Amino acid sequence: MRFWSLICCLFFISESGGLLAQSNEKTSAWHGFERIDFRLNDVPARYIKPRKPLPGNPWVWRAHFPDWHVEMDSILLERGFHIAYINTNDLYGHPKAMMIWDDFYQHLVTQKGFAPKVALEGVSRGGLYVYGWAKRNPARVSCIYAEAPVCDFKSWPGGKGESKGDPKSWQQLLDVYGFSEQQALAFDDNPIDHLEGLAAYKIPVLHVISLKDKIVPPDENTFPLIEKYQKLGGPATVYAMSRGPQTLEGHHFPIEHADWWADFIQQHSVPVQKPLESKSYVQVRGGLPNFYRTITEQKKATVAFLGGSITFNPGWRDKVSQYLREKFPQTEFTFIKAGIPSLGSLPHSFRVEQDVLSKGKVDLLFLEAAVNDRTNATDSLTQIRALEGIVRHARKTNPAVDVVLMEFADPDKFGDFRQGKKPVELLNHERVAAHYGLPSINLAREVYDRIEAGEFSWEYDFKDLHPSPFGQELYFQTMKYLLNASFQTASLSTQKPVKTSAVMAPLVRSSFEKGRYVPIQEAKLGDGWKLVENWKPADGVSTRPGFVDRPMLEATTPGAAFSLDFTGTAVGLAIISGPDAGVVEYRIDKGPYQKVDLHTQWSHSLHLPWYKLFTGNLPDKKHVLQLRIAATKNPKSKGTACRIVYFLAN
Structure with missing residues (x-):
């Protein structure tokens, strides 16, 4: 003994x-x-x-x-x-x-x-x-x-x-x-x-x-x-x-x-090589003081990973989890894996309540959206509203939650770096992180700089925006640096536990801090719509986990309509966009109808989870959404279908 x-x-x-x-x-x-x-x-x-x-x-x-x-x-x-x-x-x-x-x-x-x-x-x-x-x-x-x-x-x-x-x-x-x-x-x-x-x-x-x-x-x-x-x-x-x-x-x-x-x-x-240092791509800011005290004093902590496919896939996420368990063996950890492929900040802000916060008190949240925000062409204001909304929503649930924002690499951003520009997705992640004093990791810039320094290549080492084992290790090592730097700062601090504020002034109006899913059962259905209790594709095309074998509203004929009563500043749809995705027309509070094409560049080969925000700047009160299937369709689509998994409201 x-x-x-x-x-x-x-x-x-x-x-x-x-x-x-x-x-x-x-x-x-x-x-x-x-x-x-x-x-x-x-x-x-x-x-x-x-x-x-x-x-x-x-x-x-x-x-x-x-x-x-x-x-x-x-x-x-x-x-x-x-x-x-x-x-x-x-x-x-x-x-x-x-x-x-x-x-x-x-x-x-x-x-x-x-x-x-x-x-x-x-x-x-x-x-x-x-x-x-x-x-x-x-x-x-x-x-x-x-x-x-x-x-x-x-x-x-x-x-x-x-x-x-x-x-x-x-x-x-x-x-x-x-x-x-x-x-x-x-x-x-x-x-x-x-x-x-x-x-x-x-x-x-x-x-x-x-x-x-x-x-x-x-x-x-x-x-x-x-x-x-x-x-x-x-x-x-x-x-x-x-x-x-x-x-x-x-x-x-x-x-x-x-x-x-x-x-x-x-x-x-020999000769001794001196690679670039991870610390150059980490902003510790306020660190992780509350998380550190939770794991060392309460010895019970929950860590959530919210992101797209790079978070969904095994790799850095599992390594971070293993490292925390090994570094703090006396602490009982719960890990929430909330990565869903193809989803960026907008979907995250509406699903964070169901997929993360409803599972109990979260002590540390890893958040990433920079890759899919660019791929999905999410506009800058929506990115800010979504990222800030997630932080504020999480802190309303647990004011002491610590959050890490991560910016992953993809070749599209490298062109901006070569021109001396910072990609807007990275700017928005850093803007939110700086405003709330959150740690952030600019992995996109780190990968680019290391490639430019000749340490490795994208083609043969990192290989893809879904990182190879090499890339997963690189991501993990920088996250490990952030964790250790934050823990060291927290351990040396004599201050009382940090109290974070969920009500500090927001960066923008109408952030999605009350984003939530509205059940599809709340819609008032007209002719042509049906509730499919356990939807699965009949065409053999691939699906995403969580968006198959589940209830779904479905209509495939033009003119099919429904209405939805909701309260809040924003409304939209979480849909499945497959090979037959059509065009919808919607209006709010009996305003003019507007068209939205539900077909995407990936729909031909995948029933893709796709989030459409109709508006994010309504007065915060009761509203009515009316939607119908349009007679027109995208030339690349095989049909006029609309399949709704959730309604979105803020």
Whole structure:
């Protein structure tokens, strides 16, 4: 119990945001070089200094067994590398160790001037650490060198295959992770798992093994990892050590050609590259003080992700969720996944109540709309009304909610950047964020700048506005920077909890802060309309989740009409626009009829969720909407259909 109390203590000190490196560094000799020992957040750490450091201070980070097989390290020290180590022994790559590693990396890079990218060196169980940290931080890794690495703890120490394992170490691992035997066997974050991001970053990997290793058999460790990694496009090499005595059932073997392995590390670490920094694209502003206090004091928090397909798809969202769980393991998190493909700020402002706020108190809201706002040609005023409306609506539900606005990348915005212009969607996100003191992340500009700097390409690395694994990692790393910067600011603050205001002056009149869905059952239907209780397409064309197998108002013949009584400043429709989408005519309070074409450029291949706002600037009182199907249609449409999922009102 004393050991686990110490580990928890160390973790929570680190979690509070400060890097506590004791000043009493101790200097000693190590194989003819100068060794510096110190404690970081009370964890023993050290680094070995070269006599003459290379420009940029390249370094190697050893995991476990820092004094085993030091021939390669000695060569690299002679060449000008630093060698570093922090003692997270007996944590078996657990997220607790990964958080300590994060702090160690930050200390050496920001305080000691070490290179932004590090070569990782894992021996035996050290493989659990180097792959665990590399998968969480691929942009910070230059290469991975591993000797007889454990790549699946079911093999060692579990002994669930060819390896006889180590029962004592297996029980210790179960205790560290809090696993039952069954949970450990089902665990899917071993080094052999989820290598997509690491492979997308093309991190070179070299495994030095013995084919006779019965403790960590290569058939259960190195070979399956390397096969998966190479199939994902990752560069990897395996060298089998077969000369010299092989002891401990083949797990210990002499290292020949240590200079070759030093060459491997030097080749991928020098010259030192200094990528652009994520902080240049983050505005912390008021930070996340209330969210931080909730997770550290109440230890129960809800995080919601509201956005389009980039939020709907797995990737950065899941990585943010995992990171929060790992950084604050004592907190019970609930995550609301409210991403729906094709939807931007306008739809979000009317669906936020149903899809997010109705599910309970939300403590942190991630909001993105910049890609679909441009694609959907949402006008600037509507963007402001929608984004501001979401913030105000959320704060009326919970005045202490923290909100992060995100601006994702797409090639359309790059043309604006090349002309020295800032896309209007980004300006509007930043305008709302600045007005309410919210953190924001300009990922669109970051991707553009990194491409222009030659760090990667859109075509072969990022690939699409729906990011590849490479792009998902990039997004996550910048979000992680924002979270940590906000947490550090909050942890150092002595102020009382921040009280946000839901009633501060709005940016524009009639923001959609009371946006809501009006049930389709409230319409007064005329001839030609019917309520389909469980709509699905009869033409075999694709649909979107949440907009199929559900009630829907449907009419397909010209002249079909209905009326709707509503209260508020805005009214519109949430529809399905498919291959037969028609044209509607509407009027409000018996004004003149106006036409709206429901067909879109995507309707031929998709029953697309599409939101049509008829007006957003009405007097805030009772109104009547009248709508009918027009006789005319878009030449590209196959029919005159209108299918309504919800009415919109503010």
